[in-house]
Amino acid sequence: xxxxxxxxxxxxxxALFIAALLITAPFxxxxxxLYLIAMWLVISVAALGLNLTLGYxxxxxxxxxxxxxxxxxxxxxxxxxxxxxxxxxxxxxxxxFVIGWVLGYPALRVQxxxxxxVTLAFSTLVFLLMRNEEWLTKGIYGLTxxxxxxxxxxxxxxxxxxxxxxxxxxxxxxxxxxxxxxSPWGRAFVAxxxxxxxxxxxxxxxxxxxxxxFAMGSAIGxxxxxxxxxxxxxxxxxxxALPLSLNLxxxxxxxxxxxxxxxxxxxxxxxxxxxxxxxAQGYYLIIYAIVVMVLMLFCPTGIMGLGDRFISxxxxxxxxxxxxEKAKDMSQQEGK
Amino acid sequence: MAxxxxxxxxxxxxxxxxxxxxxxxxxxxxxxxxxxxxxxxxVMIPAFFVLWAIRFLGIDFWPAVGIGVIVSLIILxxxxxxMIVDPMIKHGVLxxxxxxxxxxxxxxxMVKDFYSSQAQPFPGLIPSSDLNFFGAVxxxxxxxxxxxxSLTVVxxxxxxxxxxxxxxxxxxxxxxxxxRILGIPVERMILYTFLINAALVAxxxxxxxxxxxxxxxxxxxxxxxxxxxxxxGGFNQVRGAIVGxxxxxxxxxxxxxYISAQYRGAIPLILLIVVILWRxxxxxxxxxxxxx
Numbered sequence: 001x002x003x004x005x006x007x008x009x010x011x012x013x014x015a016l017f018i019a020a021l022l023i024t025a026p027f028x029x030x031x032x033x034l035y036l037i038a039m040w041l042v043i044s045v046a047a048l049g050l051n052l053t054l055g056y057x058x059x060x061x062x063x064x065x066x067x068x069x070x071x072x073x074x075x076x077x078x079x080x081x082x083x084x085x086x087x088x089x090x091x092x093x094x095x096x097f098v099i100g101w102v103l104g105y106p107a108l109r110v111q112x113x114x115x116x117x118v119t120l121a122f123s124t125l126v127f128l129l130m131r132n133e134e135w136l137t138k139g140i141y142g143l144t145x146x147x148x149x150x151x152x153x154x155x156x157x158x159x160x161x162x163x164x165x166x167x168x169x170x171x172x173x174x175x176x177x178x179x180x181x182x183s184p185w186g187r188a189f190v191a192x193x194x195x196x197x198x199x200x201x202x203x204x205x206x207x208x209x210x211x212x213x214f215a216m217g218s219a220i221g222x223x224x225x226x227x228x229x230x231x232x233x234x235x236x237x238x239x240x241a242l243p244l245s246l247n248l249x250x251x252x253x254x255x256x257x258x259x260x261x262x263x264x265x266x267x268x269x270x271x272x273x274x275x276x277x278x279x280a281q282g283y284y285l286i287i288y289a290i291v292v293m294v295l296m297l298f299c300p301t302g303i304m305g306l307g308d309r310f311i312s313x314x315x316x317x318x319x320x321x322x323x324x325e326k327a328k329d330m331s332q333q334e335g336k
Numbered sequence: 337m338a339x340x341x342x343x344x345x346x347x348x349x350x351x352x353x354x355x356x357x358x359x360x361x362x363x364x365x366x367x368x369x370x371x372x373x374x375x376x377x378x379v380m381i382p383a384f385f386v387l388w389a390i391r392f393l394g395i396d397f398w399p400a401v402g403i404g405v406i407v408s409l410i411i412l413x414x415x416x417x418x419m420i421v422d423p424m425i426k427h428g429v430l431x432x433x434x435x436x437x438x439x440x441x442x443x444x445x446m447v448k449d450f451y452s453s454q455a456q457p458f459p460g461l462i463p464s465s466d467l468n469f470f471g472a473v474x475x476x477x478x479x480x481x482x483x484x485x486s487l488t489v490v491x492x493x494x495x496x497x498x499x500x501x502x503x504x505x506x507x508x509x510x511x512x513x514x515x516r517i518l519g520i521p522v523e524r525m526i527l528y529t530f531l532i533n534a535a536l537v538a539x540x541x542x543x544x545x546x547x548x549x550x551x552x553x554x555x556x557x558x559x560x561x562x563x564x565x566x567x568x569g570g571f572n573q574v575r576g577a578i579v580g581x582x583x584x585x586x587x588x589x590x591x592x593x594y595i596s597a598q599y600r601g602a603i604p605l606i607l608l609i610v611v612i613l614w615r616x617x618x619x620x621x622x623x624x625x626x627x628x
Contacts, residue, residue, distance in 0.1 A: 109616060285442075288438075293435050293442070297420075297435070
């Protein structure tokens with residue numbers, strides 16, 4: 001059973017199953033359901049970006065929500081001004097890449113909790129700018145009626161079309177992240193996390209990779225923002241205040257930092273579960289908080305780590321059972 | 337000038353409260369490497385313990401304050417250490433950070449769902465009136481806060497530096513292994529710092545709630561202020577956290593009046609970033625040894 005669950009065939013089957021679920025979703029879900037799944041996908045992308053910075057490169061960032069905000073504002077303002085969405089999308093990513101690069105500089109000087117606080121301060125500063133610079137961002141009134149993109153004559157205005165649009169873009173972005181993780185870049189990030197001194201002595205330019213980890217993670221956050229803006233169509237600075245950054249951090253760790261699918265699972269616990277657990281109503285956050293604390297207590301590697309542990313537990317059990325079997329056979333043979 | 341003095345004194349009073357919270361925050365970091373992201377909520381909640389005792393036990397204000405202190409010591413001191421910090425400590429800093437963020441959500445939601453989401457008036461510890469110093473109007477509340485905070489700091493300083501117990505606690509913070517060899521009950525010393533932290537946040541809560549009202553979101557601002565104060569002052573010195581708190585309270589107030597009210601919240605953050613980049617060990621702190 002466990003062998004089957006971890007076999008390559010099953011993994012591919014499972015991935016296809018999820019893909020099929022996502023593709024057929026519009027045929028059995030209403031508009032609100034589609035909106036939620038699209039939201040889950042978008043937040044997953046933001047978490048994927050943070051996972052690159054935090055999970056793989058080990059640089060604590062509490063500013064991912066701010067990058068989602070920057071991306072959303074850039075895309076919102078540009079598309080409202082009539083710029084085509086793909087251009088706005090690229091600009092969002094590019095701007096976040098540059099800002100993320102600059103934010104990486106403190107990481108060269110300070111680590112761990114200090115870095116956490118620098119990024120936290122940055123996140124709050126971005127929020128204040130969004131709220132106070134009314135000439136640009138319309139302050140607390142937010143941006144309204146952000147248009148949904150029209151690509152090659154395909155109008156994505158309706159929930160049905162827009163869902164497929166988000167699904168397509170998120171798939172491309174996920175493949176991009178998948179590629180980065182498996183490339184020498186990804187390996188260098190892990191080296192940076194595990195042992196920066198050794199990485200340096202082996203010729204990894206830790207300085208450049210630290211900055212790069214921040215810039216890439218932030219750019220992906222910006223891309224998530226570029227999808228967020230046309231998805232919600234109305235947003236204001238409060239959506240991107242500190243709680244979003246902290247929530248993204250929770251999602252990455254709860255899902256499983258440093259694993260590819262962790263952010264998707266983490267985002268599901270924060271976006272999808274509250275809707276499915278409607279019975280819990282206002283108490284969902286209380287339950288969520290308790291579950292996170294208990295999870296951290298018993299399995300700090302998150303839900304993915306929990307799965308791994310479960311599988312290896314059964315595997316070990318089976319192996320020891322086999323061993324016992326063999327020992328019994330041997331002793332019987334000796335007896336003869 | 338009168339306006340300046342007014343702003344300065346009220347900034348000092350807020351700063352003194354920040355300092356109390358920052359000292360607790362720093363003590364936890366020093367003795368057990370706990371970065372408590374729920375510290376702000378720890379300041380928010382003791383006021384609600386008191387309000388809860390008044391509402392449901394039907395007792396007077398002062399006995400309720402006593403109950404508030406005891407409940408704080410038990411929940412925010414003892415149980416926090418036993419149930420969250422002790423089991424987590426072996427997992428390292430990041431899971432602990434996540435866990436305390438979850439704890440802060442938990443505390444906020446508990447107050448919101450089971451008490452009230454509205455701001456609650458909280459009785460002042462002393463009757464409020466205004467004093468007039470050469471044209472500057474200063475409220476007795478602020479003076480009271482400054483006196484109480486100073487007394488607390490002096491008492492804490494005496495405890496840490498003037499008594500055998502305090503020396504043992506300092507030894508625990510500096511080098512737990514050697515402290516243990518010298519026969520210091522390290523575990524108990526760590527527990528004492530958690531209790532001191534609980535007492536400090538409870539005190540801060542009772543001082544600040546009459547001014548800002550008791551509300552479940554109060555912790556957001558206070559927690560951030562405590563981090564900033566602790567880092568600006570220097571993470572490894574009690575006097576650093578005090579200076580950090582006072583500097584923060586005063587700059588915040590003066591910046592709001594003379595620079596920009598909208599960016600009131602931004603000045604401390606810029607201060608934080610500048611200090612971290614320019615003097616990562618804080619204004620008063622010693623450089624931390626880097627471990628490889």
